Amino acid sequence: MDIARIEAIPSVKPRVFLEDMGCQMNRLDSEIVLGKLHQAGFQRVETTDDADVVLYYTCSVREHAEDKVFGRLGSLKRLKALRPELVIGVMGCMAQNHKERIFERAPHVDLVCGTSRFEDVVDLLEEVRHGERVLAVDRRELKFDRDISVRPRRFQAFITAMRGCNKYCTFCIVPYTQGRERSRPVSELLDEARRLVDDGVVEITLLGQRIDTYGQDQRDGTNLALLLHRIHEEVPGLLRINFITSHPNFMTDELAATIADHDRISRYLHLPVQSGSERTLKAMNRGYSVDEYRAAVARMRARVPDLAIATDWIVGFPGETEDDFAASVALQRELGFHGSFVFKYSPRAGTRAAELEDDVPRATKEARNQVLLAEQSAMSLAQHTARIGLDLEVLVEGPSKRNAERSMGRTRWNEIVCFPAREEAVGRMLRIRIERTTALTLHGQPI
Ligand code: SF4
Structure with a gap:
């Protein structure tokens, strides 16, 4: 037909x-x-x-x-x-x-x-x-008009705050496929957030490849902190406001203060580091040193002490030695991340890194991947164990993927919490007393 x-x-x-x-x-x-x-x-x-x-x-x-x-x-x-x-x-x-x-x-x-x-x-x-x-595949300006009723979850939605990236990390294809950074006006984003709230949304996630550079292309002083502040103040129907993905070079005091001072902005920061080796960071053209990354984390934690920081790692980048990798493991332990997304390097045609020899054997990449995951799992278990006995606010998302008799939701630190099914609470906050945990999931009872 x-x-x-x-x-x-x-x-x-x-x-x-x-x-x-x-x-x-x-x-x-x-x-x-x-x-x-x-x-x-x-x-x-x-x-x-x-x-x-x-x-x-x-x-x-x-x-x-x-x-x-x-x-x-x-x-x-x-x-x-x-x-x-x-x-x-x-x-x-x-x-x-x-x-x-x-x-x-x-x-x-x-x-x-x-x-x-x-x-x-x-x-x-x-x-x-x-x-x-x-x-x-020609380049045109996007209109960003959208049928907000089409989204997988009734009470959650993504909003594109900006598109593109100006950074050109040597391994990344995004600047070539998405073009230069372009931010949407604050008024347009406020309007989209309000329409989503009117349609039942209580949680939004602002998206950008380097969300912290939001507004820089507009050259009128607009920035991410200001955007978060205005959404928080002017769209009161939102219970939680998230933003991803961050770049370490833009962790300002203003952003930290905005997170600290606004209750409904989540305490979860996705801040990719990619490597703990100075040499590798340089080869990746990430634009910061290991010490600068440490300083960015310290600045944010100084103002928001309970901030949960998750990160990305690339293992097996061309030329990565055992010493380079050991520096990544050491940094992971030192900074106590709340999540690690580990990617085994693969060359992307058209990027500068693709011109380098992909010289780390597949088995080594896999082994390094497993080491970082195991380290993260141990850290996450310890962080979660410290939550046992606490009463946490959880935004209920729906049934647990593994057990239909349980519901799941997330804390403001993006931790998954499972508890006896409460279908009527989907899209609402519940207080859950944490009773036990694994490295991945907290378990408790509604109180
Ligand atoms: S990794 Fe992130 S910051 Fe680097 S070029 Fe890609 S999108 Fe931009």
């Missing part, structure tokens, strides 16, 4: 299958795509077999996500042969990065749509319907 035929039968909606892979920004962009399709009369389906249009919205930062999509595209070949009218599209960073190479590798793909054109998805599918294969 093609789109033209569906339009001739008004009661039947075209069916779209969309899978997103990658970061939160990717997830939000794919929600925006679904919102556009929803407004145009499309219906979302859960399997490719049921779909008239199959879309993959994919991140390019990790090789893994790209491999996964090429795998998915491979397995769609048969379906496309059986139903040539099936429309297949690749969207997002991966599309922006690989452009027409996706058509070369998967000739049955109809649409390749990059990071500046996803808002045009309906028009682009219309072009495909007219028999054209469409490559839409």
Whole structure:
């Protein structure tokens, strides 16, 4: 059944299958795509077999996500042969990065749509319907208009505060796929937050690749601290305000004071360090030394002593020696992170690091990955154990993934808490007395 035929039968909606892979920004962009399709009369389906249009919205930062999509595209070949009218599209960073190479590798793909054109998805599918294969990777200003009703959780939402990155870390593809930093005006973000609250949202997460540089491109004194302050004061319906991802060079006293002075701003800071080795940080072009990172953490903790700081690590960056890695482990212990996201280095074509020899063996990367994860697990267990006996405010998210008889929620430090099911409390704060814990999850009883 093609789109033209569906339009001739008004009661039947075209069916779209969309899978997103990658970061939160990717997830939000794919929600925006679904919102556009929803407004145009499309219906979302859960399997490719049921779909008239199959879309993959994919991140390019990790090789893994790209491999996964090429795998998915491979397995769609048969379906496309059986139903040539099936429309297949690749969207997002991966599309922006690989452009027409996706058509070369998967000739049955109809649409390749990059990071500046996803808002045009309906028009682009219309072009495909007219028999054209469409490559839409040119740079355009995004409009940021969005169907706020399309989001996976009724009471939680992401908001794009800014896009792009000016930093050019040598391993990262983002500046090439997302372009220069562009911030949205405060008034627009306030308006979006208010509309979301009116639609039932109580928790928002402001997104930006370097969220702390928010406003710098506007050159009028706007910054992240000011944005957080205004949202906190002017959108009282929000119970929690999160922001990710941070860069250590922008941990100002003003930002720390804003977090400290505003109760509903979460006490969770995602502050990637990537390595504890001076040499490796330089090779990554991160723009700070180990001491500068330490100072950034100290500045934030001085004003917000209970701040939970999580970080990212890359293991096996080209040239990383045992000594470099030992410096990472030492820094991890020293700073007592509340979370560590560890990534095994893989070269991304087009980045400067891809020109270096990927000389750390796969097995070594895996072993280093395991060491950092084990260290983090021990630290998290100790941090969680210190919570036993405390009564914590938990924002209830829904059923626990592992046990339907329990609910789960999060503390202001982004810790997961499980407790006997309280479906009626979803989207509300509950006080939970913590009784026991693992490295990953706190367990308790509502009080
Ligand atoms: S700061 Fe570095 S790692 Fe983060 S998005 Fe920009 S270039 Fe990529």
